[in-house]
Amino acid sequence: MDRLAFRADLQGQAKLDAVTTLLDKLTEDLGKQCLTPDERDTALDQLKIYGRDPRNADPIFTRDGIETLARFALESDSRTTCQNALKCLANAMLLVPSARQTFVDLGYGPKACDKLKNDDWEDEFLASRVTLLSTYSKTIKLPTLIDETGLADNIAQRLAKHAEAASKQDKEALTDPMQVLSLTEITRLLFNLTHLCHEKASAFTATIPHLLVLLSKHDIPTPSPLEAPMGPFINALLNLELESPGLESSLFPDEAPGAIAARMVELLEQSLQGYPDHELEATVTPLVSVIHRTYARAPEEVSRIMRRALLPSEKDREGVLGQGDSTSAKMLQNLSNPLAPTLRKAISDLLFGLSGNDPATLVKNIGYGFASGILFEKKLPIPEDMGNPSTSEADASRGRAFNPVTGQFVDSEKPVDEPEMTEEEKEREAERLFVLFERLKKTGIVDVQNPVEQALRDGRFAEIDDKDRVEELD
Structure with a gap:
C-alpha cells in the first residue's frame, strides 16, 4: 500500500481524500489481496479514527463503503482484521442511521449473529453492538432472524458464560472492562429483540436463569444503582416470560428463596433515593414492573418478606404516611409525581398487588x-x-x-389546638358536607349513606333560617 503520512487531525478535502484512498485500497484488497496483514489492519485502524467524525468521511457510509467493511468484519479469517473492521462498521452504524439500513439491505445481519458463537468478549461486544443497531432498520425481519440464526441460543450461551464467571466470584472477570462492556451490550440487544419482537419473547426464556444469577452476583453501582450492568439486567427481564413453568428454582432458589426478591427491593430502595424526580420515569419504572411480576408468583414466605419491605412499617405509621425517606414513603410520594406518569401507574399496580388486589x-x-x-x-x-x-x-x-x-x-396523632365550633358553625359545616356527599353519590364512584342526611332524619340537626343557609359550592 502506498504509505501516506497519517494525521488524525485532517479536515476538509484532505480528510476526504485520505478516506477515499484507504477505502479504495481496502476494496481492491478484497479481490486481489494486495495488502499485507499489517497493512490491512493499519488501513482499517486509520479508517476507524477518521470515521469517528462523519464530516468529510462520506465514502465510509456509502453502500460500497459499508459492504467493504462488512466483508472484512464478517468474512475475514484474521481475528484482528475482523475486529478492526467491526469497530469501523459499528461506529458508522451508530453515527449515520442510514448505514444501519444499508447493512440490513446487504444481507449481513445473519453473519453478525453468527459472530456471537465466538468465545471472545470483544467479538461478543462488537457483534452485539452491530446487531443491536441493525434492529432499528425499518425492513429487518426480526422473527426470521431469530428463527434462522439461532440468535436466542447464542445469546443464552453467552450469558451462561458471564453467569458462570459471576458464580465463581471471579473478581477479575467481574471487573474486566471488556467483559462488562460485552455483558452490557448483549443484555441491551436482548431487551431490544424482545421489545421490538415481543411475539418471540418465549424463545429467550432460557436467558432468565443466567440474568438472575448476574443480578444477584454483580455489585450495585453507586451512586446510580441502575447504571450498567444492573439497569440492562432489569430491562432485559422486563419483556421476558417470568411466568414460564420451571423458573421457580431460579426466581426463588431453595438455598435462599427470598434472595432475588431482596436484591430487587434493595435496588428499588437505592434507586428511589439516588435518582432525581426527572430521571425516575425512565430508570425505575422497569424495576417496579419486574418486582410486581416477581411478587405475583412468589411463594407465601417470599411474599410476606416483600410486603414487609415495601408496605408502610410501624415506624412509618408514627406519622402521616408518605412522609420521610423510607422505601414505602418514596413510593407513595411518587404516586403524585407529575414527571413520572408511567412510574406512578407501575407503583399503583404494585401496591394493589401487594394488597392482594x-x-x-x-x-x-x-x-x-x-x-x-x-x-x-x-x-x-x-x-x-x-x-x-x-x-x-x-x-x-x-x-x-x-x-x-x-x-x-x-x-x-397530635390533637388539633382549635377552639370548639359554635352550634351555628356546626350547622353550616353539616350542610356543606351534605352537598358534597350528594355530589359524590351522583358520580357513581361510591354508594354510601350520606351521614348528614341520616342525622337530619334522626333529628340530630335543626333547620336554620333561609338567610343563614349555605349556598352550594361551585
Missing part, C-alpha cells in the same frame, strides 16, 4: 388518602367501612389502630 386491604395498607386515587383509576368502589380505624396486616398483632385516611397510628 383487594380495595379494603389497600386502604388499610396505605391509607384512604393514597388508596382513593388508585381505586379511582381502576374504577373500583371505595370500601364502605373505610371511615373506621383499622389495623394493617403488619400491625394487627399489636392492636394499634390507625387513621384510615392518613394511615397514622391514632395514638400518635
Whole structure:
C-alpha cells in the first residue's frame, strides 16, 4: 500500500481524500489481496479514527463503503482484521442511521449473529453492538432472524458464560472492562429483540436463569444503582416470560428463596433515593414492573418478606404516611409525581398487588388518602367501612389502630389546638358536607349513606333560617 503520512487531525478535502484512498485500497484488497496483514489492519485502524467524525468521511457510509467493511468484519479469517473492521462498521452504524439500513439491505445481519458463537468478549461486544443497531432498520425481519440464526441460543450461551464467571466470584472477570462492556451490550440487544419482537419473547426464556444469577452476583453501582450492568439486567427481564413453568428454582432458589426478591427491593430502595424526580420515569419504572411480576408468583414466605419491605412499617405509621425517606414513603410520594406518569401507574399496580388486589386491604395498607386515587383509576368502589380505624396486616398483632385516611397510628396523632365550633358553625359545616356527599353519590364512584342526611332524619340537626343557609359550592 502506498504509505501516506497519517494525521488524525485532517479536515476538509484532505480528510476526504485520505478516506477515499484507504477505502479504495481496502476494496481492491478484497479481490486481489494486495495488502499485507499489517497493512490491512493499519488501513482499517486509520479508517476507524477518521470515521469517528462523519464530516468529510462520506465514502465510509456509502453502500460500497459499508459492504467493504462488512466483508472484512464478517468474512475475514484474521481475528484482528475482523475486529478492526467491526469497530469501523459499528461506529458508522451508530453515527449515520442510514448505514444501519444499508447493512440490513446487504444481507449481513445473519453473519453478525453468527459472530456471537465466538468465545471472545470483544467479538461478543462488537457483534452485539452491530446487531443491536441493525434492529432499528425499518425492513429487518426480526422473527426470521431469530428463527434462522439461532440468535436466542447464542445469546443464552453467552450469558451462561458471564453467569458462570459471576458464580465463581471471579473478581477479575467481574471487573474486566471488556467483559462488562460485552455483558452490557448483549443484555441491551436482548431487551431490544424482545421489545421490538415481543411475539418471540418465549424463545429467550432460557436467558432468565443466567440474568438472575448476574443480578444477584454483580455489585450495585453507586451512586446510580441502575447504571450498567444492573439497569440492562432489569430491562432485559422486563419483556421476558417470568411466568414460564420451571423458573421457580431460579426466581426463588431453595438455598435462599427470598434472595432475588431482596436484591430487587434493595435496588428499588437505592434507586428511589439516588435518582432525581426527572430521571425516575425512565430508570425505575422497569424495576417496579419486574418486582410486581416477581411478587405475583412468589411463594407465601417470599411474599410476606416483600410486603414487609415495601408496605408502610410501624415506624412509618408514627406519622402521616408518605412522609420521610423510607422505601414505602418514596413510593407513595411518587404516586403524585407529575414527571413520572408511567412510574406512578407501575407503583399503583404494585401496591394493589401487594394488597392482594383487594380495595379494603389497600386502604388499610396505605391509607384512604393514597388508596382513593388508585381505586379511582381502576374504577373500583371505595370500601364502605373505610371511615373506621383499622389495623394493617403488619400491625394487627399489636392492636394499634390507625387513621384510615392518613394511615397514622391514632395514638400518635397530635390533637388539633382549635377552639370548639359554635352550634351555628356546626350547622353550616353539616350542610356543606351534605352537598358534597350528594355530589359524590351522583358520580357513581361510591354508594354510601350520606351521614348528614341520616342525622337530619334522626333529628340530630335543626333547620336554620333561609338567610343563614349555605349556598352550594361551585
